[in-house]
Amino acid sequence: MEDNRKIRLLSKETIDKIAAGEVVERPASVVKELVENSIDSGAKNITVEWKDGGISYIRVTDDGCGIEKSELQNAFLRHSTSKLVTVEDLSSISTLGFRGEALSSIAAVSKTEVFSKTRDIILGAHYIVEGSEEITCEDSACPDGTSVFVRQLFYNTPARRKFLKSPMTEGNYINEIVSRIALSHPEISFSLKAGGTDRFFTSGNGSLLDAIYRIEGRSVAADLIEISHRENEVGCFGFLGREPLERANRAKELFFVNKRSISSKLLSKAAEDACQGYLMLHRYPYIILFIDIDEALVDVNVHPRKAEVRFSEEERVYNAVYSAVREAIRSIEDISPIRLSGIDEASPDKVKELPLQPEREERPHSEVMPDEQEVLPEKIPVNIPEKTPEVFEEKRFTKYKERLETMEKPLSFLESEKNGQISFVSVEAKKSHRIIGQIFKTYWIVEYDNDVYLLDQHAAHEKVLYERTIKLLEKREVFSQNLNPPIVISLSPAEEDILLKYQEAFERTGFLIEPFGGAEVRLCAVPSNMFEVDPKELFMSTLSGLSETEGKALDETVLIRVATMSCKAAIKGNTIISETEARALIDELLLLDNPYHCPHGRPVMIKLSKEELDKRFNRIVNI
Numbered sequence: 001m002e003d004n005r006k007i008r009l010l011s012k013e014t015i016d017k018i019a020a021g022e023v024v025e026r027p028a029s030v031v032k033e034l035v036e037n038s039i040d041s042g043a044k045n046i047t048v049e050w051k052d053g054g055i056s057y058i059r060v061t062d063d064g065c066g067i068e069k070s071e072l073q074n075a076f077l078r079h080s081t082s083k084l085v086t087v088e089d090l091s092s093i094s095t096l097g098f099r100g101e102a103l104s105s106i107a108a109v110s111k112t113e114v115f116s117k118t119r120d121i122i123l124g125a126h127y128i129v130e131g132s133e134e135i136t137c138e139d140s141a142c143p144d145g146t147s148v149f150v151r152q153l154f155y156n157t158p159a160r161r162k163f164l165k166s167p168m169t170e171g172n173y174i175n176e177i178v179s180r181i182a183l184s185h186p187e188i189s190f191s192l193k194a195g196g197t198d199r200f201f202t203s204g205n206g207s208l209l210d211a212i213y214r215i216e217g218r219s220v221a222a223d224l225i226e227i228s229h230r231e232n233e234v235g236c237f238g239f240l241g242r243e244p245l246e247r248a249n250r251a252k253e254l255f256f257v258n259k260r261s262i263s264s265k266l267l268s269k270a271a272e273d274a275c276q277g278y279l280m281l282h283r284y285p286y287i288i289l290f291i292d293i294d295e296a297l298v299d300v301n302v303h304p305r306k307a308e309v310r311f312s313e314e315e316r317v318y319n320a321v322y323s324a325v326r327e328a329i330r331s332i333e334d335i336s337p338i339r340l341s342g343i344d345e346a347s348p349d350k351v352k353e354l355p356l357q358p359e360r361e362e363r364p365h366s367e368v369m370p371d372e373q374e375v376l377p378e379k380i381p382v383n384i385p386e387k388t389p390e391v392f393e394e395k396r397f398t399k400y401k402e403r404l405e406t407m408e409k410p411l412s413f414l415e416s417e418k419n420g421q422i423s424f425v426s427v428e429a430k431k432s433h434r435i436i437g438q439i440f441k442t443y444w445i446v447e448y449d450n451d452v453y454l455l456d457q458h459a460a461h462e463k464v465l466y467e468r469t470i471k472l473l474e475k476r477e478v479f480s481q482n483l484n485p486p487i488v489i490s491l492s493p494a495e496e497d498i499l500l501k502y503q504e505a506f507e508r509t510g511f512l513i514e515p516f517g518g519a520e521v522r523l524c525a526v527p528s529n530m531f532e533v534d535p536k537e538l539f540m541s542t543l544s545g546l547s548e549t550e551g552k553a554l555d556e557t558v559l560i561r562v563a564t565m566s567c568k569a570a571i572k573g574n575t576i577i578s579e580t581e582a583r584a585l586i587d588e589l590l591l592l593d594n595p596y597h598c599p600h601g602r603p604v605m606i607k608l609s610k611e612e613l614d615k616r617f618n619r620i621v622n623i
């Protein structure tokens with residue numbers, strides 16, 4: 001292994017194979033490359049600091065293998081890497097870096113300074129390069145590992161600097177990237193200092209949940225469902241946010257393929273499809289998902305900043321992710337509890353906030369969170385005073401170790417969550433359900449165990465009808481019901497296009513549609529058992545929902561649309577139904593995979609615990 005760390009020039013063949021591209025787009029890309037180098041160096045502790053959105057100052061320090069003085073100059077040559085030897089290595093890359101162009105690209109557009117020391121050599125090295133020009137390369141006393149300073153990014157390429165956003169925004173990009181990388185390596189302790197303040201500090205104890213807790217805060221960590229699934233040699237592991245964490249955009253869909261943070265339309269689609277019916281329409285999941293797949297089946301060399309990958313077997317990956325997320329959703333009893341006490345709405349309450357991690361507020365309207373602590377400078381200073389770097393702070397990591405020891409164990413609060421009782425929504429629990437009655441002609445009250453459940457009869461019925469229809473359609477037990485006389489419908493050109501694309505799927509679902517000249521068609525049959533939904537409405541609504549959907553099987557899309565229409569027949573709120581009817585409804589609900597949400601994502605039931613009532617009546621006192 002030691003020998004493999006030697007830095008070599010790549011062969012021309014390999015250089016050509018690696019498509020040249022822009023590596024350094026903004027400060028966050030510098031940070032990403034430096035941190036990835038630190039990870040590849042085997043570091044256990046990595047510190048990232050930035051000022052002015054990283055434009056005037058970035059520092060990444062690690063305690064990894066270090067670089068020998070004789071190798072430092074090589075490291076800064078274009079296409080020099082210790083991670084690839086032959087072109088064959090490109091097809092099975094396990095390190096984060098491999099293109100050998102980060103250090104040279106960074107040095108070309110900034111003033112870069114490196115202190116580095118390997119463990120077996122007493123003296124380390126000090127190297128300064130400004131705009132690709134070497135200024136200093138000398139012996140220097142410094143701790144084991146590497147510390148890279150990048151100052152005045154784009155100082156010699158003013159055009160590039162003009163494209164940067166405000167320091168605040170650039171700083172947020174950095175925070176986002178460091179957060180992602182820290183999440184992808186819970187076994188490494190990361191410390192992020194943003195604009196002079198401690199942003200977060202992860203323990204490096206290997207637990208993903210622990211890392212989420214420290215980076216995202218307690219309220220996020222307490223609201224997660226574990227994902228753990230393997231199929232067809234694709235492993236999926238991670239966490240899905242419960243409904244309160246759902247987002248208005250994809251900012252918190254975090255995917256890691258073989259520990260590499262990437263964005264992927266395929267993975268987003270799989271996760272979003274799986275969340276259908278669980279999340280409200282037009283909302284996106286909060287998901288942190290690790291995909292573990294044979295390296296030979298992933299091409300990581302499709303993007304200069306390595307932010308995307310290509311899968312050779314997309315369907316296999318889609319299916320694995322879809323099932324993994326689906327399975328996670330099914331595994332939980334997802335009934336929102338009602339809090340009456342108000343004062344301490346987040347349970348359990350016994351965990352104090354970590355001093356390092358102030359709870360952050362959700363800001364649903366902006367993807368990038370402004371950094372409160374940072375003062376926005378009017379202009380980016382071009383000449384910042386040179387300070388001697390503090391490389392002699394021998395104990396640079398030990399102080400974090402001490403801090404870590406005084407930290408609380410964050411996970412204890414999660415352990416008390418599960419207490420093994422039989423779920424309300426299970427056939428076993430049925431005999432202990434005590435139906436109390438209907439209120440407001442809309443909700444049903446059921447007592448079970450130590451909780452009172454409130455069910456929305458409309459949402460419950462919608463869900464039952466939806467699932468019933470889906471099952472029938474899937475089993476192809478839906479038959480056509482002829483329309484006599486047929487209904488003539490005129491379509492817009494866009495609708496005609498969609499119908500053409502989905503024609504067969506419509507037919508397999510039980511529709512019969514014939515051309516009728518011009519822009520008109522004749523609707524001759526519709527699926528039967530549609531609970532008296534108006535045939536024209538059934539057809540038009542199914543059709544109108546199809547325009548944007550792509551990728552998923554056509555049949556399934558039509559099927560879901562039709563099933564959603566079946567909800568129209570559900571009993572409304574404000575309707576008196578008998579207890580026998582309610583009983584039958586609840587019984588059928590219990591058999592569903594996900595009875596907690598109606599097809600539009602609204603909750604079907606909520607619960608109120610006896611404890612909550614006891615608290616409210618002061619029968620028990622809060623600790």
Ligand code: ADP
Pocket residue numbers: 005006007033037038041062064065066067075076080081082083096097098099100101102103104146
């Ligand atoms: P790549 O990471 O693609 O190999 P880079 O330009 O990022 O290319 O780095 C060039 C080489 O410098 C790496 O292959 C590695 O040998 C060495 N290097 C860079 N950063 C570090 C570090 N923090 N610790 C140890 N070695 C490093």
Ligand code: MG
Pocket residue numbers: 033036037096097098100102103
């Ligand atoms: Mg690299």
